[in-house]
Amino acid sequence: MTSPHDVVLSVDSITKDFRLRRGAEGRGGTTSHRAVDGVSFNLQRGEILGLAGGSGSGKTTLARCIIRLVEPDSGSVLLDGSDVLSLKGKELRRMRRRIQMVFQDPYSSLNPRLSIGSAILEVGRVHSRPGADDGDQFVREMLDRVQLSPALALRMPRELSGGQRQRVAIARALAAGPDVLIADEAVSALDVSVQAQLLNLFSNLRDELGLSIIFVAHQLAVLASIADRVAVMSAGELVELGTTKDVFQSPQHDYTKALLDAHPRADPTQRIDPR
Ligand SMILES: Nc1ncnc2c1ncn2[C@@H]1O[C@H](COP(=O)(O)OP(=O)(O)OP(=O)(O)O)[C@@H](O)[C@H]1O
């Protein structure tokens, strides 16, 4: 386990309100909905932090606030001690390289007209990654990290299975050379056996590259085998945060208990990589 002081990402009191139009055609004025409500947590270097919570609890909005795809209304995000929310221009782009996101549907992030190899290389070149000049070697290396054959470089996204496509999405994220990976429901659309392989892959990437990962999932069960700690969101708030073992064995919040009761088979002692 990493030293408790080795914090890579520090999220403090993040709040995000969405303004919504009331009534038909917005004639009733506006109302506001608090999607994220004062969320704070630290991510340790090399840690996998699971983030669970029901649909609409604010997980994706929180993730988007962290990388500033959405501007939070208040709070702070520190990446290695520097304030992410005040960055502009070049500095903002540099931060975006260091925190990469992988989404549930790789179709949305993969250009259907670009071969797998070109898609990976594009990211490496945009961020001037070492080795990206030698395209073939760079692509081979990224495919190797996600355990895909180099032969797939020439294929198009539609020619891959869902699991392979998600591996390509991960390879693209890795091509940027990130320190932090945020996987938002990255395995949720896949069947159980492919899910297990991908969880294994995330775990290996943490071990081999020292990546720090926020792993978002509806179901706590998915997190049991992979997360070091688990956070639970409900209605925009972080209601529970603890080691995976503690949260599964003695959940404090009623909402966490309800989530656990919904998936009673989860067992954090059956870890992929006992540490
Ligand atoms: N762009 C937006 N405009 C208005 N409301 C939004 C917007 N994005 C999200 N919301 C609302 O914010 C709340 C949190 O949504 P969010 O997508 O963050 O939840 P989630 O936990 O990721 O859900 P899921 O598990 O279904 O992915 C929801 O009530 C949602 O309707």
Ligand SMILES: [Mg+2]
């Ligand atoms: Mg979501």
